[in-house]
Amino acid sequence: MYKYVLKRLLMMIPIILGVSFLIFTIMNIIPGDPGRATYGPAAPQELVDKYNHELGIDQPFFERYFKYIYNAVTHLDFGRSYSNRQEVIPEVLARLPGSILLALASILFACILGIPIGALSAVKQSSLLDTIPSAIALLLASLPTFLIGMVFMLYFALRLRWLPSGGTGGLDHYILPVISLGLPYAGYQLRFTRSNMLETIRQDYIRTARAKGAPQRDIIWKHAMKNALLPVITIAGNNFGLLIGGAVVIETLFQLPGLGSYIVTGVLKRDVPVVMGSIIVFTIMFSVVVLIIDIIYAFVDPRIKAKYSGRRE
Amino acid sequence: MKKLALLLALLMIMGTVLAACNAGTATTTSDGTASDGTTTVKDSLNLCINAPLTTIDPHYSQSNECDYVLYNVYEGLYHQNELTGEYEPRIAESYTVDDSGNYTFKLREGVKFHNGDPVTAQDVVFSLKRCFDSPSYGGYAAGIADVVAIDESTVQVVVKAKNAAMMNNLCYLMIISEKVVTEQGAAFGTQVALAGTGPYYFTSLDGDVEWTLQAFPDYYRGEASIKTVNYRCITDMSAALIAFESGELDWIRNIPDINWADIEANEDFNKEMIPANKVIYAACNPLGENLGDVKVRMAVAYAINKQEIIDGVLEGNGVPADFIIPPTMNAGAPDTGLVYNYDPEKSKQLLAEAGYADGIYCGSILAIADTIYEKIATIMQQQLAAVGITMDIERLEYAAAIDKLMALDFDIGMTGFLVTGDYNYLRNYMFPPAFDASGTTTFAEFSAMFDAADQELDPVARKEMNTEVNNELMEMAGFLPLFYTEANFAWAKDLEVVNYPTFPQIYEWHWNS
Numbered sequence: 162m163y164k165y166v167l168k169r170l171l172m173m174i175p176i177i178l179g180v181s182f183l184i185f186t187i188m189n190i191i192p193g194d195p196g197r198a199t200y201g202p203a204a205p206q207e208l209v210d211k212y213n214h215e216l217g218i219d220q221p222f223f224e225r226y227f228k229y230i231y232n233a234v235t236h237l238d239f240g241r242s243y244s245n246r247q248e249v250i251p252e253v254l255a256r257l258p259g260s261i262l263l264a265l266a267s268i269l270f271a272c273i274l275g276i277p278i279g280a281l282s283a284v285k286q287s288s289l290l291d292t293i294p295s296a297i298a299l300l301l302a303s304l305p306t307f308l309i310g311m312v313f314m315l316y317f318a319l320r321l322r323w324l325p326s327g328g329t330g331g332l333d334h335y336i337l338p339v340i341s342l343g344l345p346y347a348g349y350q351l352r353f354t355r356s357n358m359l360e361t362i363r364q365d366y367i368r369t370a371r372a373k374g375a376p377q378r379d380i381i382w383k384h385a386m387k388n389a390l391l392p393v394i395t396i397a398g399n400n401f402g403l404l405i406g407g408a409v410v411i412e413t414l415f416q417l418p419g420l421g422s423y424i425v426t427g428v429l430k431r432d433v434p435v436v437m438g439s440i441i442v443f444t445i446m447f448s449v450v451v452l453i454i455d456i457i458y459a460f461v462d463p464r465i466k467a468k469y470s471g472r473r474e
Numbered sequence: 475m476k477k478l479a480l481l482l483a484l485l486m487i488m489g490t491v492l493a494a495c496n497a498g499t500a501t502t503t504s505d506g507t508a509s510d511g512t513t514t515v516k517d518s519l520n521l522c523i524n525a526p527l528t529t530i531d532p533h534y535s536q537s538n539e540c541d542y543v544l545y546n547v548y549e550g551l552y553h554q555n556e557l558t559g560e561y562e563p564r565i566a567e568s569y570t571v572d573d574s575g576n577y578t579f580k581l582r583e584g585v586k587f588h589n590g591d592p593v594t595a596q597d598v599v600f601s602l603k604r605c606f607d608s609p610s611y612g613g614y615a616a617g618i619a620d621v622v623a624i625d626e627s628t629v630q631v632v633v634k635a636k637n638a639a640m641m642n643n644l645c646y647l648m649i650i651s652e653k654v655v656t657e658q659g660a661a662f663g664t665q666v667a668l669a670g671t672g673p674y675y676f677t678s679l680d681g682d683v684e685w686t687l688q689a690f691p692d693y694y695r696g697e698a699s700i701k702t703v704n705y706r707c708i709t710d711m712s713a714a715l716i717a718f719e720s721g722e723l724d725w726i727r728n729i730p731d732i733n734w735a736d737i738e739a740n741e742d743f744n745k746e747m748i749p750a751n752k753v754i755y756a757a758c759n760p761l762g763e764n765l766g767d768v769k770v771r772m773a774v775a776y777a778i779n780k781q782e783i784i785d786g787v788l789e790g791n792g793v794p795a796d797f798i799i800p801p802t803m804n805a806g807a808p809d810t811g812l813v814y815n816y817d818p819e820k821s822k823q824l825l826a827e828a829g830y831a832d833g834i835y836c837g838s839i840l841a842i843a844d845t846i847y848e849k850i851a852t853i854m855q856q857q858l859a860a861v862g863i864t865m866d867i868e869r870l871e872y873a874a875a876i877d878k879l880m881a882l883d884f885d886i887g888m889t890g891f892l893v894t895g896d897y898n899y900l901r902n903y904m905f906p907p908a909f910d911a912s913g914t915t916t917f918a919e920f921s922a923m924f925d926a927a928d929q930e931l932d933p934v935a936r937k938e939m940n941t942e943v944n945n946e947l948m949e950m951a952g953f954l955p956l957f958y959t960e961a962n963f964a965w966a967k968d969l970e971v972v973n974y975p976t977f978p979q980i981y982e983w984h985w986n987s
Contacts, residue, residue, distance in 0.1 A: 194873075196609060197873070199536050199609075200536060203899075203902035204902075205609070205613050205902075208609040212609050245529055245664055311712065314716050325722065327706075327717065328684065416683070416707060418683045429871065431873050
């Protein structure tokens, strides 16, 4: 098991290098330069050129890339933002807890809402307890998070004045963003749980358990759920990883300074260090999250643990 | 199953603990009610801007949104009142202009920086020279040859040539403390700094989220009535409007036109709409596809129904523009001369004269995606099609669109700019290759006319000369003004404000309490 974990950690190195090269190439290919993107069309061209020169934009592509990687590896220096000349990594690390909180809370909310209802829906297949939740789940999964967020903001912040419309502060500032981001994922989780439960309860061992006279409650919650939930938890974990950097719409709408909005702003301003540093951190985070999910999977499923350990149980 | 439930519970607890760690302290709303229920005096204000405050260095400000904040913290030698056009003394109390066009400023006594240091002539020299290399303000300083401290309280601005726009330009070059800037070095602009002389200074700064200004007690015009200004960054205007309507903000601007009718009908707050100093125009590129012929460009001009665009894009909240620079708000701007009014028959006639009676394809209309420019382009495409000019629409995100515009790699480009009080601002948008390809004038000829007008210090004579400049520009049919926007505002019922088209002056506001 330890060898497997070590191997996965070592595999992150070529992945990060590959991602960094890809992002660096894309940022240099797309039209626009940081000077003009930052200061707009009215800025005198010679001063924009001078600014770009100070940033090193006119140096050869590979020279800039290898210099970046060298500084990152040897000094943990991921450069300074072209926009405000601040070091990138402290800014990324400052934003990371907020993004993790938002992602974690949203996925937890989605699981707490979606998984039990999805299981119930599968057990009560074809009844109203199946049809109605499935329809609602489909609706939730189809609605854009922006629309959900706006509606909640209009109702709970403006109409009822129960919650703030955005910004940072106490726990109450996160309620609307978490629900807005979590509801579509609750829809996915509900549908996915239902699908897995339906497949699981049709397995032979479930039929055997029934034949042996096991109570229905034990069959569902003790035998079927445990097996059905494994892929559901895996998906939830992957979604959590993606949401760390992918909640830019909700971050913008509710004015939360997260990693997603930082990356998007960096792209729009052609701020290469911001984009590179953010995506490298995101890649590391996502890889670690997926590894943790796989480890959890191994502990929950003895078959997988045996496979990682290289022996049969 | 139990293990899973335990794991989920542990994660929930962790999430709650993380959230609790982020919990802030009780805040005071601007109506004087603290979030924990106690009442305080109403002397603070909650505002927002629609972009992050990327720097508080006034010489390297990156957006007008940043300037909305910074112009309450920093000042220039003079300030141009946007409503009257008058130059009001600030750090300087008077000035003279010699025969060569050089300006000599007498600094006001008793003006202090926020750190308590007096403003000296050396600070002024330092500040103005610092702007020479600034991409943001280098254009404003371009006409300055040198800045000399005559004595501790007298500064001379030596100009490269007589320049009627110099006073206007100087109003945007803020004076900062050489000592503070030198001490902070590269960090200046990224952290709280007491380097300004304005009525407010920064007490906290998290440029992506929120920052606070406090009234400067030693401000030479007297301490501001509103003591604390709390800013938030809200990039989405719909979210900003909700924040305002729910009482989290006390004043708001740039309300989406689609929401303006509802705001107007709402009696719960004050509102106002005034002309903005902003023009939206179509840049008709003589280097573009089939646009090298001036008759084709003029045909484009006559085919545009400006009012229809205003009604379709801005819900009617705009003013059709006859001139590229709004004449009522900018010194030296002409208000007579060649104008293109909507005349589709004339457009067709010009196309026929150019040999395109059966129609013509003129490439693409370049527009920045997800902005009003895209909507304008859609309407204009239909208007042009009605006279036989076929065009596609090319949507690009901001940086890519600006890149193409600057490279003159477009056919018709939708764009606009905020003007800052003088016709001279138009210089920022002159592209020599376009003039040279126009067939009506060359850049050298046009520049000579513009330079001569700029060197004319008599306002009446300058305006006449700029009328000729403008006619030359309109004959080229490269800049097709569409409309001037309007600035809208809404604010709390018991807040007294004076709204300016561009830069709010919070010093002049107060609560009625």
